[in-house]
Amino acid sequence: MADQAFVTLATNDNYARGAMVLGKSLRNHNTSKKLVVLIGPQVSDPCQCVLKRIYDEVRVVDVLDSGDAAHLAMMKRPDLGVTFTKLHCWTLTHYSKCVFMDADTLVLSNIDELFDREELSAAPDPGWPDCFNSGVFVYRPSIETYGKLLEFCTEHGSFDGGDQGVLNGYFSDWATADIAKHLPFIYNLSSIAIYTYLPAFKQFGGNAKVVHFLGKTKPWSYTFDPKAKKISGSEQDVSSNPTYLLEWWMLYSSSVVPMLHEQYGDQTFHSGCVEFLCSEMMTIEIEQSESTLSLPHSLPQPSSQERKQKWEQGQADYMGMDSFDNIKRKLDTFLK
Numbered sequence: 001m002a003d004q005a006f007v008t009l010a011t012n013d014n015y016a017r018g019a020m021v022l023g024k025s026l027r028n029h030n031t032s033k034k035l036v037v038l039i040g041p042q043v044s045d046p047c048q049c050v051l052k053r054i055y056d057e058v059r060v061v062d063v064l065d066s067g068d069a070a071h072l073a074m075m076k077r078p079d080l081g082v083t084f085t086k087l088h089c090w091t092l093t094h095y096s097k098c099v100f101m102d103a104d105t106l107v108l109s110n111i112d113e114l115f116d117r118e119e120l121s122a123a124p125d126p127g128w129p130d131c132f133n134s135g136v137f138v139y140r141p142s143i144e145t146y147g148k149l150l151e152f153c154t155e156h157g158s159f160d161g162g163d164q165g166v167l168n169g170y171f172s173d174w175a176t177a178d179i180a181k182h183l184p185f186i187y188n189l190s191s192i193a194i195y196t197y198l199p200a201f202k203q204f205g206g207n208a209k210v211v212h213f214l215g216k217t218k219p220w221s222y223t224f225d226p227k228a229k230k231i232s233g234s235e236q237d238v239s240s241n242p243t244y245l246l247e248w249w250m251l252y253s254s255s256v257v258p259m260l261h262e263q264y265g266d267q268t269f270h271s272g273c274v275e276f277l278c279s280e281m282m283t284i285e286i287e288q289s290e291s292t293l294s295l296p297h298s299l300p301q302p303s304s305q306e307r308k309q310k311w312e313q314g315q316a317d318y319m320g321m322d323s324f325d326n327i328k329r330k331l332d333t334f335l336k
C-alpha cells in the first residue's frame with residue numbers, strides 16, 4: 001500500500017549501515033510497503049547515495065537548524081537530541097500508518113501484517129516488560145501527536161534519557177489498556193533475551209521475525225571475515241547471539257558493502273570486513289612483487305604464495321615489503 005511505510009532513523013554513518021541492512025532485509029522479504037529513512041546531516045554523501053538505492057524516501061532531518069517546534073524543544077532539552085530526531089517520524093503525514101524500526105534491527109521474514117495493528121503497538125521491553133521497547137512500533141503520523149509529544153518531552157523529559165522513556169511516558173496506558181497493542185515478542189526479539197531466558201528462546205526463538213541488537217555493542221562494532229564466516233573484535237562475547245549476528249554480517253557483506261565500494265570509489269572507507277581489506281591489499285601486493293618496483297633486496301624475498309599465506313594468517317610484513325609506502329606507491333602507479 002502506497003500510504004503505509006516502514007520508517008527508520010540514522011544520524012551518522014554507523015547507524016546508516018544498520019539502516020542499509022534493515023532496508024535490504026525488508027526488501028528481501030518482499031514487503032509491499034514504502035521504505036523511509038530519516039537521516040541527520042552528518043551522514044556522508046556516499047552513505048546517502050546507498051540509502052537512496054535501498055529506500056523509497058531519504059529525508060534529512062536537522063532539528064538543530066530546522067526552526068520548527070523540535071528546534072525550540074531542543075533548546076530547553078539539549079540532552080534529548082536524537083530523541084527529538086526520532087519523534088520526527090510523526091511528521092510523515094503523507095502516510096496514514098507507519099511502522100518505526102530502529103536501525104539496529106534485522107527482519108527475518110515478511111512483517112507487513114504489523115500494519116493491521118493500531119497506534120501505539122509495540123513489544124514488551126525485555127528489561128522491564130510493563131514498558132514497551134521503542135525499537136519497533138506501529139504509529140499514525142499526525143502533526144497534532146507530534147506537537148503533543150514534543151510538549152511532553154520538554155515538560156517531563158525522558159526517564160531513561162532516550163525516546164523509549166518519552167514514548168512510554170506519553171503512551172502510558174500501553175501496559176494495561178488494550179492487549180491488541182502488545183506485539184508478540186518475536187517482532188522485536190532482543191539479543192539479550194536469548195541468554196536471560198534460554199529455554200524460552202529454544203522454544204519460541206525459531207519463530208522470530210525481527211531481531212533487535214539493542215545495547216552498547218552493535219553489529220557494526222565487530223569485524224567480519226566473509227571467507228571464514230567469522231566474527232571477531234569488540235570486548236563483548238560474540239557467542240551471545242552468533243546466528244543473528246552472522247545473518248546481519250552476511251547480508252551486509254554480500255549486498256551492502258559492494259554498493260558502498262561503488263559509492264566510495266577510491267576514497268578510503270572501512271567496511272568492517274577483513275576480506276575486502278586483505279583481498280584489496282593482496283591484489284596490490286602480488287602485482288607489486290611482480291612489478292619492477294625497487295624494493296630493498298638485502299633479505300631473501302618470499303614468494304607471492306608465501307606472502308599470500310602470511311596475509312591470510314594476519315602476518316603482513318608491515319615494516320618491509322607490505323609497508324604502507326610500498327602499497328601507496330603501487331596505488332599511485334595504478335591511478336596514473
Ligand code: UDP
Pocket residue numbers: 008009010011012015082086101102103104105135213214215216
Ligand atoms: N540512533 C541514531 N544515532 C545515534 C543513536 C541512535 O540514528 O547516535 C537511532 C537509530 O535508529 C537507533 C535508534 O536511534 O537504532 C535507537 O538507538 P539504539 O538502537 O542505539 O538504542 P538501543 O536499541 O540500543 O536502546
Ligand code: MN
Pocket residue numbers: 102103104105135212213214215
Ligand atoms: Mn535499537
